Each structure stands twice: as C-alpha cells, then as structure tokens.
Amino acid sequence: MKFLLTSGGINNKSIHDALVDMLGKPIAESNALCIPTEMYGHPWVGPRVKAWQFISGKEENPMVGLGWKSVGVLELTALPSIDENRWIPLVQETDVLLVSGGDALYLCHWMHQSGLADLLPSLNSVYVGMSAGSMVMTPKIGEYFVGWDPPGGGDETLRLVDFSIFPHLDHEMLPGNTMAAAERWAAEMQGPAYAIDDQTAIKVVDGAVEVLSEGNWRLFTP
Template identity: 45%
Template structure:
C-alpha cells in the first residue's frame, strides 16, 4: 500500500500532484473512504467529523472531486461482520485518515482490524494521513498531552517533558499501525501548534526509534514501492 502523510491534507498543488501520482489515475476516476475516528475524543467531535467531508474543509478531502466518497467509522467495525465492511475497504483507491488523537486512532485501528488489513491492501491503494492520521501510520509514534490520556488502549508509555518556553507536557509513546518504518511530527512551526516548534520536535524525535520527519502544513511524505520522498512548498526536517 502506498502512503501520503500530511499535516493538514491537500493544501497545495505539489501535494495534490503527489496524490494523483500515487493513485496512478485522476482523482475523478478514484474512490475514497474517509476515516474520522480520531476526531471523536474532542469537544465538537461529531461536528468536526461532518466537516471532514465538507468541500470547505481545510483538508480538501471533500473538494477533490472523487468518483465516490464514503465514511469508514472504526469504532463501529467490531460490531459488524468483517465480510460486510472488508470488501469496501479493499475496493477503495484511497483511505483518507483524519487528524485528532493519534493514540485513540491507533487503538481503534488495531481493535477494528484495520491495522491488520492494511498490509494486504492492493499495492496501488493509497493511505492519506492528516496529522494524527499520519502519526498513527508509524510503528512507534510520540504525541504530547497536557494530562495523561484516558480511554486509550495500550501499549503506551509516558513521561513528563519540559518544552521550549518552560511548558510542561506529558510525552506519550504509542504503537501505531506499522504501515511505514519512519515517524511523522506534523504542524512544524505552526503557531497554532506550539508543541511542534523545531526545538520541541527534536525532543520528540529523540524518543522515537526510527527516522522522523517533522513537516509543516505545506509538506508531505510520499511513499511508493519502498521509495520515500518529501513533497514540500514549505519547510521540513529529517531527524535520522
């Protein structure tokens, strides 16, 4: 399975062109499923999940002109016969995985069976991650919280870390889907995500046992047939 891991979705022409290249066909000839699961732990989660399909969404998932577009809600899948939902996932040309809480998302990827299904997807299918959706694609990832996370499946471990500016955070290391053999830190140097400053990103990356890409909202990491490349109209950093 191919991958396009972003901070905020299809935010510029370079990332849009990379998506078409990975699909191997125009978006208008491709089908996609949106996975909004990571949004649910937040206040307003249902509204945010609805907006994920809106043409006005900043991810642009709903504005790209897909041949067909549906929703795959991971929290519902354990109560449904896999024979019902698995064919739809296998038939999709793209899985559009929204941002939110990566620890919550990764837990439901395992519990739903999606994490086990991903390695068996068609080689030309594309996993498109946004923020938490990109973070959870790794084998091991790190995320910051203001307090210890609750309601999340393990395995995970945490430690207190002082970030730039004397800000205290709970740094949580979790287990992702293992789709890629590197990690992603999204929203590099975004004022709305102060934890992802370059200095702080270096502290994150030091705790991840894999190469780690810190990418801003105009950058993405594209993976096809074992080849990894950065697509960017902004800034990014690789921590080896």
C-alpha cells in the same frame, strides 16, 4: 499499499500532483472512503462540527472535498458489530482511504479493534493521512503527542512505515510546535523521524520514501 502522509491535507500543487500520480488516474474517476474515527478521540475536533465538516467535504484542509467520483464513510467503531462481508470488500475495492487528524492512539486502537490494521498491508489502494491519520502509520508517536491513553498504555502505533512524524511544525495555532520542540521529541525516538509543516507530505511507495514540500521540514536520524 501506498502512503501519502501529510500534516495539513492536500493543500498545495506538489502534494496534489503526487496524489494523482499515486492513484494512476484523475481524482474525479477515483472512489474514496473517509475515516473520521480519530476525530472523536481528540477534544478539539470531535464529535463537534469538525467531524461533519470532514465527512461533508467542507473541511479547512482539503481531503474529502477534492472532487472524488464517490465518497463513503468507514466508521471504525461500528465495524466490530457488523459482518466482515459488509465492509472488507468495500475497502478492498476503494481507490483511496482518507484519514483526518485527531488522536493517533485512539485511531490506532480502533484500527486494531475493527480489523482494519490487519487488512491494510494487503491493500492496493492509496492511504492519505493528515496529522494523526499520518502518525498512526509510524512505529510510535512520542510522549509529546499522547492524549488519549490506550488500554495497554504506551505510545506505539502501527509500524507500517519505519519513521516517526512530528506534524504542524511552526503552526500559528500551535505555538509549542517549534523546531526546538521537534528536536527534543526526536531525541526520544529510536529511529528516523521527520518534522513537517502543513505544506509538506511524505510519500512512501514500496518502501521508498520521498518528501514533497513547499514549506519547511527536517529529518532527524538516531
């Protein structure tokens, strides 16, 4: 699987061009599935109007509304109650998974519960994450970002990439997300960690990591 891990969605030309390159064809010829589950676990976003905005493509941070050939909704909390033959082929055939922000640990829990976590490494599609949708791919998120408490506790996530992510660096709506805060957060991480703003994304293809940025970012190493 190829990963495009963003803080604020596909919101500049560098990130948009990278997505098209990873797809290998125009967005208008690509089929997408969007995952809104993570939004329900976060008090700021769901299940209020923001979940509807994301699914309908009316989101502030462009993802679903980019002009895809088709868009389906993959609701992870529903998957354990339906036959795998109803959804696994659909996921395997899609060109891109679009995963919005929300609560990374809630998303991780339902990725495991639904079986999607086991399926992800075998997919040939592009995974596009935003904020929590990006953080869930990392080894851990750090105590700074723990909101929803998983049944087993902790802050561990899927480990499908080998670095951690501090999103929304210097965001005007998140005054605590300063570089100094990112430095303190990174000191708790046991591996490489990136602080990225909303004009930055991290591209991972076959283990090769590339930062795409029209903004501000920093790599912290142990």
